Amino acid sequence: MTHDAGEPPIIELRDFRYTYLEGTPRASEAIRDVSFGIRHGERVGIVGPTQSGKSTVVDAFAHLLRLKPGQVFYKGEDVAAPGYDRSALRREIGIVFQQPDSQLIEDVVGADVAFGPTAAGLPAGETRRRVEESLNALNLSYPEYRLRYVHALSGGQRRRVAIAGVLAMHTPVLVLDEPMAGLDPRGRRELLELLIRLQSDRDLTLVVCSASLSDASLLCDRFVVLDGGRTVMDGPVREVLREADRLAELDITLPETVNVVRELQELFPDLPADILAEDELEVELLKRLGAA
Amino acid sequence: MIEVKDLSFAYRTGEADAVPALRDLNLKIEPGQLVAIIGHNGSGKSTLAKLLCAVLYPTEGEIRIDGVPVREENQWEVRRRVAVVFQDPDDQLVMNRVEDDVAFGPENLGLPREEIAERVRSSLEALGLVEIGGRLIEDLSPGQKQRVAIAGALAMRPRFLVLDEPTSLLPVPVARRLISTVGDLNRREGMGVLHVTHSMSEAALFERVVVMDEGCLVLDGTPAEVFRHVERLREIGLDVPLAASLAHRLRSRGTPLEGDILDGADLRNALAAVRESTAS
Numbered sequence: 064m065t066h067d068a069g070e071p072p073i074i075e076l077r078d079f080r081y082t083y084l085e086g087t088p089r090a091s092e093a094i095r096d097v098s099f100g101i102r103h104g105e106r107v108g109i110v111g112p113t114q115s116g117k118s119t120v121v122d123a124f125a126h127l128l129r130l131k132p133g134q135v136f137y138k139g140e141d142v143a144a145p146g147y148d149r150s151a152l153r154r155e156i157g158i159v160f161q162q163p164d165s166q167l168i169e170d171v172v173g174a175d176v177a178f179g180p181t182a183a184g185l186p187a188g189e190t191r192r193r194v195e196e197s198l199n200a201l202n203l204s205y206p207e208y209r210l211r212y213v214h215a216l217s218g219g220q221r222r223r224v225a226i227a228g229v230l231a232m233h234t235p236v237l238v239l240d241e242p243m244a245g246l247d248p249r250g251r252r253e254l255l256e257l258l259i260r261l262q263s264d265r266d267l268t269l270v271v272c273s274a275s276l277s278d279a280s281l282l283c284d285r286f287v288v289l290d291g292g293r294t295v296m297d298g299p300v301r302e303v304l305r306e307a308d309r310l311a312e313l314d315i316t317l318p319e320t321v322n323v324v325r326e327l328q329e330l331f332p333d334l335p336a337d338i339l340a341e342d343e344l345e346v347e348l349l350k351r352l353g354a355a
Numbered sequence: 356m357i358e359v360k361d362l363s364f365a366y367r368t369g370e371a372d373a374v375p376a377l378r379d380l381n382l383k384i385e386p387g388q389l390v391a392i393i394g395h396n397g398s399g400k401s402t403l404a405k406l407l408c409a410v411l412y413p414t415e416g417e418i419r420i421d422g423v424p425v426r427e428e429n430q431w432e433v434r435r436r437v438a439v440v441f442q443d444p445d446d447q448l449v450m451n452r453v454e455d456d457v458a459f460g461p462e463n464l465g466l467p468r469e470e471i472a473e474r475v476r477s478s479l480e481a482l483g484l485v486e487i488g489g490r491l492i493e494d495l496s497p498g499q500k501q502r503v504a505i506a507g508a509l510a511m512r513p514r515f516l517v518l519d520e521p522t523s524l525l526p527v528p529v530a531r532r533l534i535s536t537v538g539d540l541n542r543r544e545g546m547g548v549l550h551v552t553h554s555m556s557e558a559a560l561f562e563r564v565v566v567m568d569e570g571c572l573v574l575d576g577t578p579a580e581v582f583r584h585v586e587r588l589r590e591i592g593l594d595v596p597l598a599a600s601l602a603h604r605l606r607s608r609g610t611p612l613e614g615d616i617l618d619g620a621d622l623r624n625a626l627a628a629v630r631e632s633t634a635s
Contacts, residue, residue: 113496113526217396245523247395247553249592274526316527319597326619330627345604
């Protein structure tokens with residue numbers, strides 16, 4: 064997907080700083096200085112080790128922090144300016160938190176997905192339509208799942224219900240915090256394919272936070288790398304992956320392909336460092352074996 | 356030794372919608388063995404973990420831990436031998452401070468004070484937690500909390516440690532350090548470890564891998580033996596480490612790769628051998 068580079072960012076952080084419990088003895092500085100813009104339709108991975116500030120960035124988007132003016136902008140408007148309608152922001156940026164249980168409110172799947180649209184004052188018919196559409200989009204068939212108990216579902220299913228609840232709000236921006244944590248290989252593969260499809264079908268702006276580049280490198284086209292509350296890298300996925308040594312030093316999990324390539328470069332020094340898919344690596348190896 | 360014989364287990368026994376979570380399972384685990392148990396969500400691996408530490412009891416068949424049958428009347432005998440750590444440490448940390456939490460189990464065994472203090476000290480040391488022994492648990496990172504949970508289990512001086520997906524919510528580097536600590540504990544204390552995981556590359560670090568699907572045991576062997584079954588594992592929703600999968604693909608295209616290939620270094624060595632033999 065190509066977007067005009069001159070278009071203003073949909074979300075922007077400018078010299079963002081944040082200290083938890085500011086002015087108390089337990090104050091801790093989570094974000095020292097972070098600036099970046101996200102354009103409409105971009106798929107951005109915000110990556111970094113634990114304590115790097117990723118979750119604080121998510122909380123800033125979710126408007127869970129008391130922000131100072133001049134730091135966080137949505138469609139060019141300062142979200143902390145006096146008079147800005149912050150509740151409207153909830154209809155613009157949908158957030159899926161790391162623990163699905165923290166955002167599942169109702170006992171029954173259908174009621175949980177309906178919670179947001181109902182609270183937003185949508186008519187019952189429209190709410191029902193959105194619940195059906197959102198559950199189906201997440202491969203949770205509406206007739207089969209709408210009356211199931213949330214607690215009786217597996218972790219992967221609960222995460223999909225949480226995503227359906229956010230999707231039902233029809234927000235143009237979707238933010239996911241560690242969406243793959245706790246899922247088994249099949250669950251991860253399915254969620255990955257689903258998110259790629261949803262993003263392109265609905266022309267969503269996607270923001271994924273993770274300490275691991277494995278799934279994020281297949282989902283995103285750009286990485287913003289945070290460390291110690293600062294931006295340390297920002298660029299296209301393959302460009303960032305070429306700095307594998309620096310990423311490994313930061314305790315960021317590299318994709319398995321990158322790790323294997325790093326080993327194999329001792330044997331084939333010209334093996335490209337930014338290979339993302341197994342097929343690609345197989346082709347490169349067969350080429351080199353044929354030459355030998 | 357853990358002996359599982361013809362074990363079946365169903366949740367909500369007797370009801371029409373009772374689901375068999377485990378079916379006719381047979382398994383023997385020697386003292387001191389390092390075992391990884393893999394399977395997709397719902398394959399029965401966590402149910403097995405809960406049966407081994409007497410949180411659940413067999414519907415049919417039996418489990419014996421060093422000869423003691425897992426039954427309700429033996430629950431304390433069993434839990435003295437098998438300690439468990441769950442996925443979310445917040446589910447099992449009960450006290451406010453690190454040291455108090457680690458002491459909680461031994462205190463309930465009614466041990467003398469000096470013995471409790473000694474166990475707390477050595478468990479904290481084994482997990483690298485001595486410096487934060489006095490801290491509040493709520494101030495710790497998820498990786499530190501998981502270490503406290505393991506220290507608490509260790510303070511019970513069990514014969515077997517069952518780890519039920521303790522790493523699935525941790526960043527990989529943190530998870531790797533935890534696994535290497537568990538490996539050290541196994542070598543030093545001779546304690547058997549059963550580690551339930553979704554991570555194939557983590558499972559490859561264990562001496563034995565047991566694969567479960569739909570409540571049955573489907574594969575059992577060394578990592579090299581198990582990860583040879585690339586197609587079978589994919590069929591049941593699992594995966595193999597990337598290097599093993601690549602080796603499988605290259606072999607099927609006629610590259611004569613020798614030996615067991617589980618990680619990048621194995622693959623590099625095998626490829627180097629192929630290149631040398633074609634050059635000569």
